[in-house]
Amino acid sequence: MRTQYAVSPDFVNLENGFFGVQPIPVHEAFKRYETEVNRENSYFLRVRYSKYLTAVLDALALFTGAEVGELLITRNLTESMNILIQGYPFSAGDGVLLAEHDYDSVIETLEMVAARKALALTRLCLPLDPHSDEQIVGLYEQAITPQTRVLLVTHVVHRSGQIMPVAKIVAMARRHGIDVMVDAAHSFAQLDYKIANLGADFVGVNLHKWLGAPLGVGLLYIRKGRVADIAPLFGDAQRNANDINKLGHFGSIPPAPILAIRDALDFHHSIGSSNKEARLRYLSQYWLAQVRTTPRVQILTPRSPERSCAIAAFSIMGIAAQQVAERLMTEHHIFTVVRDIAGRKGVRVTPHLFTTTAQLDLLVSAIRYMAAVGG
Numbered sequence: 001m002r003t004q005y006a007v008s009p010d011f012v013n014l015e016n017g018f019f020g021v022q023p024i025p026v027h028e029a030f031k032r033y034e035t036e037v038n039r040e041n042s043y044f045l046r047v048r049y050s051k052y053l054t055a056v057l058d059a060l061a062l063f064t065g066a067e068v069g070e071l072l073i074t075r076n077l078t079e080s081m082n083i084l085i086q087g088y089p090f091s092a093g094d095g096v097l098l099a100e101h102d103y104d105s106v107i108e109t110l111e112m113v114a115a116r117k118a119l120a121l122t123r124l125c126l127p128l129d130p131h132s133d134e135q136i137v138g139l140y141e142q143a144i145t146p147q148t149r150v151l152l153v154t155h156v157v158h159r160s161g162q163i164m165p166v167a168k169i170v171a172m173a174r175r176h177g178i179d180v181m182v183d184a185a186h187s188f189a190q191l192d193y194k195i196a197n198l199g200a201d202f203v204g205v206n207l208h209k210w211l212g213a214p215l216g217v218g219l220l221y222i223r224k225g226r227v228a229d230i231a232p233l234f235g236d237a238q239r240n241a242n243d244i245n246k247l248g249h250f251g252s253i254p255p256a257p258i259l260a261i262r263d264a265l266d267f268h269h270s271i272g273s274s275n276k277e278a279r280l281r282y283l284s285q286y287w288l289a290q291v292r293t294t295p296r297v298q299i300l301t302p303r304s305p306e307r308s309c310a311i312a313a314f315s316i317m318g319i320a321a322q323q324v325a326e327r328l329m330t331e332h333h334i335f336t337v338v339r340d341i342a343g344r345k346g347v348r349v350t351p352h353l354f355t356t357t358a359q360l361d362l363l364v365s366a367i368r369y370m371a372a373v374g375g
């Protein structure tokens with residue numbers, strides 16, 4: 001598997017949470033598409049593209065368990081969530097329930113729309129190490145008021161790696177007649193599940209993280225029958241209210257990343273979703289287990305292995321997280337990133353399929369060394 005990725009030998013990349021390295025076969029296909037598009041120019045887009053696009057959408061429908069008419073290819077998750085949040089039929093006074101740990105740009109979109117439409121936002125502070133799914137579901141449920149209209153749930157929290165029990169939250173919200181918008185940025189193609197089985201009517205995804213498609217492709221899922229409820233963000237006056245493509249009037253966009261989605265799906269299938277999830281969890285548990293009891297090291301990820309997968313985070317008491325991340329890079333050539341986690345800063349560590357346990361051993365020694373020596 002490792003030979004399928006061409007990664008820089010200059011440092012150990014443990015920051016694979018921003019976007020995914022394209023596997024070599026996907027990157028090769030992407031370059032071929034780019035050449036073809038450039039050579040054929042408008043002929044490609046006007047004559048040949050729609051056949052390719054249909055094949056991409058069919059493959060996405062198969063993978064997600066959704067129907068083609070429930071899927072829209074976007075440029076990233078931020079765009080998917082903007083289409084949903086800005087197009088949702090909110091009325092003044094409606095309430096939206098979200099969590100402090102949700103993604104900043106999604107929160108900002110809600111804040112902007114809340115200011116424009118006089119919505120009330122309620123932010124939950126959820127436990128980093130819950131004892132059960134029911135505890136999380138209960139906290140969302142207790143915060144519901146008669147005004148609550150929408151609940152935002154981040155499936156895999158990008159800060160701590162925590163996995164939220166989305167299907168159970170959606171089932172609870174449905175009993176209250178509340179819509180759920182799921183931010184599935186990190187869960188898609190990291191965890192083994194089908195979007196359609198989450199039960200939510202609205203799900204935003206990016207395809208350039210764990211699926212490994214080129215940068216600049218995302219997905220929006222809207223359950224059949226709910227498309228008509230979302231007003232277009234990008235001007236569209238021609239399409240039917242039930243046609244999801246009414247939400248995708250983006251103008252001219254680069255087709256090569258979209259075409260390579262199919263190659264990324266093929267590559268993903270060659271591994272298998274459950275194998276991928278198991279390997280990523282193995283890698284994170286591998287380093288976590290070795291530093292969990294190290295004095296002054298705090299793990300900022302749930303203890304139970306099934307509550308996280310590839311992403312995990314830590315801090316070292318007495319050393320600022322930024323300093324830890326900088327020293328990891330300058331002294332040990334290990335690249336990580338700092339994130340706000342539960343009111344403090346932590347170093348986020350995200351291995352990928354090409355990460356070796358020897359590389360994680362380097363991380364473990366570096367953490368133990370810094371924890372022992374101090375700042």
Ligand SMILES: Cc1ncc(COP(=O)(O)O)c(C=O)c1O
Binds near residue numbers: 017076102157186206
């Ligand atoms: C939880 C979460 N939501 C949304 C996003 C934004 O994704 P994109 O950059 O594809 O818009 C990210 C990106 O890191 C994320 O981690």
